[in-house]
Amino acid sequence: MTDEPLLRVSALSKFYGSRVGCENVSFDLWPGEVLAVVGESGSGKTTLLNCLSTRLLPSSGTASYRMRDGQWRELYRMSEAERRFLMRTDWGFVHQNPADGLRMTVSAGANVGERLMAVGDRHYGRIRATAVDWLSRVEIDEDRIDDEPRAFSGGMRQRLQIARNLVTGPRLVFMDEPTGGLDVSVQARLLDLLRGLVTDLGLAAIVVTHDLAVARLLSQRMMVMKDGRVVESGLTDRVLDDPRAPYTQLLVSSILQV
Amino acid sequence: MATPLVVSDVAKSFTMHLRDGVTLPVVTGVSFSIRAGECAVLGGPSGAGKSSILKMLYGNYAVDEGQIIVQHGGGLIDLASASPRTVLSVRRHTIGYVSQFLRTVPRVSALDVVAEPLVERGEDRETARAKARSLLAQLNLPEKLWALPPATFSGGEQQRVNIARGFITEHPILLLDEPTASLDAKNRDVVVELIAAKKAAGVALLGIFHDLDVRDAVADRVIDVTAFAAGKIAA
Numbered sequence: 001m002t003d004e005p006l007l008r009v010s011a012l013s014k015f016y017g018s019r020v021g022c023e024n025v026s027f028d029l030w031p032g033e034v035l036a037v038v039g040e041s042g043s044g045k046t047t048l049l050n051c052l053s054t055r056l057l058p059s060s061g062t063a064s065y066r067m068r069d070g071q072w073r074e075l076y077r078m079s080e081a082e083r084r085f086l087m088r089t090d091w092g093f094v095h096q097n098p099a100d101g102l103r104m105t106v107s108a109g110a111n112v113g114e115r116l117m118a119v120g121d122r123h124y125g126r127i128r129a130t131a132v133d134w135l136s137r138v139e140i141d142e143d144r145i146d147d148e149p150r151a152f153s154g155g156m157r158q159r160l161q162i163a164r165n166l167v168t169g170p171r172l173v174f175m176d177e178p179t180g181g182l183d184v185s186v187q188a189r190l191l192d193l194l195r196g197l198v199t200d201l202g203l204a205a206i207v208v209t210h211d212l213a214v215a216r217l218l219s220q221r222m223m224v225m226k227d228g229r230v231v232e233s234g235l236t237d238r239v240l241d242d243p244r245a246p247y248t249q250l251l252v253s254s255i256l257q258v
Numbered sequence: 259m260a261t262p263l264v265v266s267d268v269a270k271s272f273t274m275h276l277r278d279g280v281t282l283p284v285v286t287g288v289s290f291s292i293r294a295g296e297c298a299v300l301g302g303p304s305g306a307g308k309s310s311i312l313k314m315l316y317g318n319y320a321v322d323e324g325q326i327i328v329q330h331g332g333g334l335i336d337l338a339s340a341s342p343r344t345v346l347s348v349r350r351h352t353i354g355y356v357s358q359f360l361r362t363v364p365r366v367s368a369l370d371v372v373a374e375p376l377v378e379r380g381e382d383r384e385t386a387r388a389k390a391r392s393l394l395a396q397l398n399l400p401e402k403l404w405a406l407p408p409a410t411f412s413g414g415e416q417q418r419v420n421i422a423r424g425f426i427t428e429h430p431i432l433l434l435d436e437p438t439a440s441l442d443a444k445n446r447d448v449v450v451e452l453i454a455a456k457k458a459a460g461v462a463l464l465g466i467f468h469d470l471d472v473r474d475a476v477a478d479r480v481i482d483v484t485a486f487a488a489g490k491i492a493a
Contacts (some may be wrong), residue, residue, distance in 0.1 A: 195363070
């Protein structure tokens with residue numbers, strides 16, 4: 001573990017007119033750390049994720065990111081072009097709906113290769129070989145490389161989206177309900193895959209989910225949100241096994257036991 | 259040699275917000291220390307707070323009051339007030355924990371479940387697996403199960419996977435929450451041997467054992483948890 005965080009978030013707020021999206025959120029994220037943000041629909045977790053990934057600009061507050069050269073940059077003061085470059089190279093964003101993160105009408109191989117070309121790789125053979133390697137890492141057979149994701153199942157599309165995001169070796173990945181809408185066996189396979197990739201690559205990740213079991217499996221730390229505010233945060237197993245805030249107790253007691 | 263674990267004046271209660279905020283006191287004034295090479299056992303009836311104490315020592319339960327001082331990374335840290343990041347580091351390097359029940363991860367084989375804590379500490383995967391194999395063999399887990407995820411194993415089989423996972427590392431402090439509850443006599447003896455080996459290696463152990471034979475075989479000292487009963491003071 002390094003002694004410096006990767007991302008520092010301070011007093012971040014986003015208002016939609018007079019309505020609160022998220023309010024006064026602060027935390028540090030270290031390399032290799034997975035932070036889960038949980039809460040029910042409308043709790044502000046997706047607004048927070050969109051602000052952090054600069055897809056939305058916050059109303060107030062700051063977020064600083066430690067670049068690969070060790071320099072700290074204030075995210076909301078970067079130019080649009082700089083932010084886009086960061087998004088393409090050092091970050092990944094896994095959407096709940098793979099169609100939002102993939103290009104559905106180009107081949108699976110091109111979906112993965114495109115991100116490599118965006119970081120300047122021009123060698124066709126090498127791009128294809130890397131694409132094949134990544135497809136196999138997300139358990140997609142090599143003979144599907146020329147198929148379009150339109151022809152893939154939901155679980156395969158989600159795995160392809162993950163390959164597309166991880167191929168450039170990002171240091172920080174944002175995930176919005178990565179297992180939402182998948183059936184349980186597909187979900188288990190995806191979670192296992194994500195867990196392995198996050199550990200092997202030492203990725204930092206911020207995972208938004210309403211599923212506490214997903215949070216337990218993937219994250220070391222978690223934040224519980226309600227009405228745009230963080231009501232409790234801490235070590236994931238501590239929050240789940242000894243919830244202290246009234247709302248967290250309600251959430252934990254609402255889990256169905258299998 | 260410095261004392262690896264010192265607990266002083268620790269208190270814990272639960273506030274049940276779904277029951278109109280009623281507070282359930284669990285323990286108060288918990289104070290003891292564990293020396294290297296010693297196995298202490300928490301004694302007392304069910305509900306006295308034995309598991310709660312273990313869980314606080316592992317950072318799994320929050321601590322209301324008091325200090326838990328641990329020798330960690332060449333210094334002393336107070337686990338009761340440590341940041342989540344520090345608690346994770348303590349778990350990786352200093353405090354190991356064998357829980358009563360195995361929390362299984364889908365699709366991960368028993369062998370890798372056991373090897374994982376070593377890999378997390380930077381051990382090479384194959385070396386970790388080799389060590390995992392020898393522990394599972396020692397605990398008499400049939401070899402044909404090693405490659406399977408433990409979710410469908412019997413209670414005793416899962417517990418042996420859990421024990422192997424807890425004993426594979428060389429953490430200087432090891433917490434044991436009824437590790438022998440669903441084991442037969444032969445495997446109970448194996449656990450007693452494993453505990454003796456840890457003691458010989460200078461590990462500080464703290465456990466809960468309802469099985470009196472096991473308890474008598476491993477305990478150097480019994481810490482009576484009823485002395486920390488919070489109800490006495492609240493009442």
